[in-house]
Amino acid sequence: MRIISKEQLLNLRENYPAGCRVELLKMDDIQAPKIGTKGTVVGVDDIGSIMVRWDSGSSLSVAFGEDLCRRIHDDR
Numbered sequence: 001m002r003i004i005s006k007e008q009l010l011n012l013r014e015n016y017p018a019g020c021r022v023e024l025l026k027m028d029d030i031q032a033p034k035i036g037t038k039g040t041v042v043g044v045d046d047i048g049s050i051m052v053r054w055d056s057g058s059s060l061s062v063a064f065g066e067d068l069c070r071r072i073h074d075d076r
Contacts (some may be wrong), residue, residue: 002040002064002065002066004047004048004064004065006035008019008048008064009046009048010012010030012044012045012048012050012064015071016044016050017041017073017075018041018042018043018073019039019040019041019065020040020071021039021040021071021072021074022038022039022040022041022050022052022062022064022069022070022071022072023037023038023069023070023072023074024035024036024037024038024039024054024067024069025066025068025069025070026067026068027060027062027067027068028065028066028067029060030058031058032058032060033054033056033058033060037054037055037056037058038054038055038072038074039052039054039056039058040052040055041055042059045061047064047065048064048065049057049061049063050062050064050069052069054066062071
């Protein structure tokens with residue numbers, strides 16, 4: 001796990017506000033949604049994890065420095 005700076009945390013919160021849509025690009029977890037799964041951001045916690053409500057029903061967070069997602073413009 002990487003340590004996140006205050007600046008990086010602020011940047012994440014600005015770029016991934018609650019309600020925005022994301023697509024999963026990489027997650028190394030046995031319970032991870034499939035790559036390409038879309039979801040809605042719930043928020044960004046204090047360690048930089050992007051909390052997501054995935055369309056598949058999962059709620060695994062995107063871990064800062066480990067997993068990858070990208071913001072998308074999707075009306076579902």
